[in-house]
Amino acid sequence: MYLKLALGNVRRSLKDYSVFFATLAFAACLLYSFSASGDYLAAMALTERQRATLGSQQLNTVMSAFSVFVVIVFAFLVSYGFRFILRRRKREFALYAILGMDGPHVSRILRYEGFLVGAASFAAGVAAGVVFSPYFMLLEAYVFGVAWAPALVFSTGSFLWTLGCFAALVAVACVSSGRVVSRSTPAALFSADRRPERLLGEGRPWAQRLQLVGGAVLVAAVWATVLLQPGMFLAMLLPFGLVALAGTYLLFRSLAHCVPAWLRRHPRRYLSGLTCFTVRQVEAKASSSAMAMAMVCVLLACGVCMVVAGLAFSVGIRDGVAPGAGISDPFTWAPIGFIGLFYGIAFLLSAMAVLALQQLSEAADSAIRYRVLADLGADDAMMGRSLRSQLAVYFGVPLAGALLHDAVGLTLIALLAMGVGAGGFGAMAGATVAGVVVFMALYYAVTYAECRRILFAGRAARREV
Structure with a gap:
């Protein structure tokens, strides 16, 4: 049965x-x-x-x-x-x-x-x-x-x-x-779907400042190790990745405190349109969303670095190797290049899929709030703008954080690529970053369309009745 x-x-x-x-x-x-x-x-x-x-x-x-x-x-x-x-x-x-x-x-x-x-x-x-x-x-x-x-x-x-x-x-x-x-x-x-999450340190300014300082210290420690002790970073890649994840998570939680508080101190912005509703929507799931966004941020950063490293250690070495560079057979570097490319692509696609699923889950929880909002007189255009603003936060913040991580990580990869004689590193890095931005925009559009379907399902039928 x-x-x-x-x-x-x-x-x-x-x-x-x-x-x-x-x-x-x-x-x-x-x-x-x-x-x-x-x-x-x-x-x-x-x-x-x-x-x-x-x-x-x-x-x-x-x-x-x-x-x-x-x-x-x-x-x-x-x-x-x-x-x-x-x-x-x-x-x-x-x-x-x-x-x-x-x-x-x-x-x-x-x-x-x-x-x-x-x-x-x-x-x-x-x-x-x-x-x-x-x-x-x-x-x-x-x-x-x-x-x-x-x-x-x-x-x-x-x-x-x-x-x-x-x-x-x-x-x-x-x-x-x-x-x-x-x-x-x-x-x-x-x-x-009606119970908002409570953020750690909510109502305690000292705890909020501690999260901000702790996150900044953890991320700075990882960045300093990448630039000053690259050998240690490569040997302990997974532990440092977890430290970067923890630091990014704390920073995102701090943003969930600071940005809404700043908006409330500026009533003209906060009370404009559905801004107050949009802010409350983000705050309602800020704790779990911060972890999802931090995971997406780190996966995007790792994915970009691995794709660029994969290209550098395969195509870059094969096409850029010069006589006397000490590389007798560029093929020996290709397996490392393939691992970087495959896992980089897998990490990038996984990050986007996690983000899309997380937003679809939030949309499922928020359907009743949008129905109440419609009953209060908000039209589809206003609610659509609110939804786009929420998704812009969830897609834009992890992408911005990933690009900051990559600014440090790609510096290390550039040095390694230079050491093995890889050519065309700048073009590879630029094309990879541009491709990730384009794919994130496409995922944003697809996620918006699916979230809109979930949130506005049955609206047309109810209007006809």
Whole structure:
């Protein structure tokens, strides 16, 4: 019965689950494609020396280590996907509880739905990885500087590895989401979208200043290490990345205090149009949004740096190497370049997907507020401007922070590229940054359209009635 009910829920909520499905399919496609990258490359015409380089123990160790990183990133992505569905369905789950279904059985329905969509998205993601394998091969051929011949490649080992990782990620997310539902009362589920979050240090100026100083100190420490002790930074890349994430998070929380307070001290700005409503919308979810924005900021910064490093250590060395530079075979640097490019692209796309999902979740929670606003006389144009302003904050602040991080990170990469004789670094860095800005603008437009659909759903029908 529960499985049948879950199937009916998925069919009835196809529009909501389409976002969830696309997110999981994207994660499965990239997990499979990275794992199968060695098989893609092995299908090309390589020399014996190139095959020996690809089969080296050192390269396999590096690839395995980075595989762990990408699984961690996609764990966050899958978690945000489940959080989106959970927020969209809380009222429905509350109705199940009111009708007599206990918490464990309600959570079982959610788990069944998650596994159904997860299985379908895994199949679609792996199929997309196979279908698009010639294009992944094209990327590798470009990076490694070898001849490309399009071919469909299926890797059994990569399929099994991706299946294990993906099943574990979905299982953990399903269990944690089901636990949230089973432990919540119907009243809590019904009112979950109405309770604003409280910021740490709210009402205590000294705590707010401490957050600002702490965040600035952490970020400054990371930047100083990058510029003054680059070897230490590279050797402890993951710990320093976590420190940068913590510092960025504290700074964003401080902004959530300072900017609204500044606006309230200027009534002409604060009371103009729906500015006060927009500010309250941002403040209502400031705590969780600060973490999502900090994660997006760090992922964007890492993604830009890794893409530029990947280009520099593959194409830049191959095209810019000069006689006497001490590099006998630029191909030996290409595996590092490919890792940088692949993970950089994965981080960038993951950051944008996390941001889009987070905003869709917020839109699901805010639907009732927009209905009240419409009842008070606000028209669609005014509410649309308010929504665009909110999204501009959530997209613009992480992007600005990422560009600041990149100003420091790209300095280190420029020095490393210069040391190995890579050419065209400025053009690579400029093109990468410009591309990220363009893609962020496209994600902004798509997210705005989807949030508008969620918030204004049923408005036309109600007007006709």
